[in-house]
Ligand code: FES
């Protein structure tokens with residue numbers, strides 16, 4: 040990598056202009072020592088340190104689960120320090136209050152905010168460190184810092200001579216750490232906005248990247264569990280005679296309403312678990328199946344529900360009324376790495392090795408589960424073998440902690456894929472009524488009503504179990520307040536808050552209280568609400584005899600990013616000129632502060648839908664690493680295709696019917712279409728990329744299927760009659 | 761328990777194991793090589809792919825008793841040396857293929873097995889050989905990388921560390937390997 044020589048501190052027109060979101064970078068009141076530091080390190084803030092040997096260490100405050108923060112956030116730091124990102128040592132940060140997200144109030148990886156909310160903080164942290172070293176060099180050289188610049192972990196004088204960071208650490212410690220060093224002028228960026236190889240790729244192509252499941256400590260035993268297959272049920276009694284006879288089995292006991300088997304390794308534990316004879320109390324959902332759930336949703340659709348948005352005058356809603364029902368099924372996250380956790384408890388320390396999107400919540404729930412002070416819990420977060428929202432819920436970690444406490448040894452709990460598919464916190468099933476009035480070829484109103492559970496409402500008790508005031512993240516009380524109004528934004532996000540303009544818009548929602556465990560699934564409410572909205576928009580376009588792209592453009596403000604990406608995708612995908620035998624569908628959606636539009640080229644043979652190509656245009660502000668942006672669009676498109684074409688979690692007698700990848704199938708390489716991603720150039724601050732690529736896919740595909748067949752499919756996964 | 765002998769990445773192993781234990785758990789837990797992953801336990805996802813005498817197998821569903829006398833290669837045994845990557849790993853790295861990375865050991869093992877017998881695969885060859893699941897959706901990059909690695913291997917005459925000719929049963933593709941070399 041060539042770093043050109045340039046004035047380091049010129050021009051202060053930095054994006055975001057300093058620390059705007061009120062985190063203290065230095066000191067943190069001095070109450071909590073920064074984790075991961077040794078006393079001899081120079082530690083200007085929670086994020087960065089310089090070791091005595093001059094190596095710069097970055098405490099990665101967010102979990103790497105494939106979305107690229109390991110590379111993206113490190114690149115931001117490297118840019119401000121004018122050093123290669125690959126020369127920075129990256130460590131998964133331990134919990135510290137300074138690592139809490141300013142918006143969510145938790146040390147959480149989710150909501151596609153990692154880059155958006157850390158961009159300025161990290162630039163400032165790195166700039167402060169660089170400035171500190173510069174001042175140390177100026178002191179040592181007895182010169183003015185103005186002529187010095189920071190480059191490649193050294194401070195360089197005008198004559199080209201350089202002092203490495205190692206030689207500056209001790210001097211720097213005698214100086215006050217700068218807190219508001221000037222940021223680099225974006226015009227001088229050498230790394231941000233450029234392609235670079237992922238920093239975690241080498242470890243991941245050599246098999247050396249460490250995931251939670253790869254961790255081990257001396258003396259650890261393996262545990263697996265048999266949980267009640269009926270959601271919400273629990274064990275009544277069990278017979279473990281056959282199970283106990285299996286070689287390697289050490290202990291079998293009831294815990295958490297389930298049965299735990301502890302053994303010398305995974306295989307004996309699994310064999311013994313399978314050999315258990317268990318009688319279950321089916322719990323509150325016994326008897327529930329798909330037909331009953333749908334009937335319940337249809338009943339709820341008749342209720343008024345809660346109004347979320349009402350724009351314009353109801354009197355404008357004139358003309359013929361159109362009303363259609365849409366629905367989506369439950370979905371499991373099923374990241375490739377099944378949930379797992381290793382817990383080791385000693386007299387004064389509880390250590391947890393796992394992959395989690397919420398390390399501070401883990402500390403709270405583990406402390407509550409085994410009744411120890413929070414200060415004793417240490418979470419060694421690892422690479423996550425996929426997250427997608429699954430690892431926002433620490434249920435599997437609580438289980439491991441309880442089992443470890445019971446057996447008095449370090450325990451590694453490993454879920455099977457069956458456990459994962461059947462005991463997830465699912466993307467909820469949702470049903471929606473979309474309506475409009477059409478007068479004289481003009482759409483005069485747009486209405487939507489969803490029936491869906493509140494995810495926060497369902498998850499609150501889990502978090503609240505551990506909710507002691509000292510750790511209680513501010514987000515929780517905020518959410519509690521929201522719940523008091525029986526309102527959860529995920530119920531209508533992407534439906535009620537689009538920038539479509541019609542004379543009258545009304546959006547309502549009704550909460551489904553069925554106690555099915557539900558959670559945050561990649562793009563959350565947008566995953567279904569974009570399908571509803573963008574499919575129905577297509578219906579309306581055809582109803583009024585307009586081209587679906589033109590119809591949308593006509594109803595979106597011209598100055599919006601959604602307008603831009605829609606224009607761009609239409610042009611790049613050669614909208615209206617599909618290859619012979621192929622048909623196009625389009626959708627455009629705003630989510631996580633980004634805008635994404637997609638055109639799908641598909642064909643239909645018999646009842647089989649074949650997707651040939653997906654063209655995607657994204658506006659995500661400044662693309663820190665355009666290749667990561669592209670890979671996240673590809674990823675979300677494929678995740679979305681799996682959901683649109685294949686996935687469905689169904690219930691029978693309150694139990695999940697599907698169990699593994701044979702009946703919860705995933706898109707494979709052979710079925711993957713060509714994907715083309717275009718990024719709208721922008722110098723606005725970066726916005727989300729991990730999730731916003733997903734919502735437009737299903738409607739764009741459904742719209743293409745309509746173009747091909749004239750069949751309007753209003754249910755996922757898409758199935759032709 | 762029974763004693764089973766096989767070679768793992770070129771090293772002779774002699775283990776006392778329950779003979780029905782899937783190879784995956786022997787590799788991960790007894791031999792402490794954790795690059796091979798557990799994804800489904802039912803032969804459905806390929807995260808656990810290793811080579812048995814050069815052929816890709818799904819080690820989660822392969823009893824260790826069946827590997828007696830065979831040669832097993834895992835992701836840890838793919839690179840020719842500690843300083844050098846296998847061409848497949850090299851292009852995987854350059855193309856930033858991995859996302860979460862969890863499936864990638866298995867993907868790479870599947871790709872190496874394909875390319876060591878056919879370094880100019882057609883799209884159809886890739887479709888059928890690369891059937892591992894990637895929940896992160898790295899498939900487009902995998903397809904590109906497999907083709908690119910094939911080109912690299914053609915140029916280098918690379919057959920990788922594992923040479924089927926060295927084994928007792930030769931390997932079905934030894935002729936092709938000969939002609940490449
Ligand atoms: S873990 Fe072996 S195929 Fe999935």
Ligand code: FES
Pocket residue numbers: 105375424425858859860861862863864893894895896897898
């Ligand atoms: S890279 Fe995450 S599953 Fe393939």
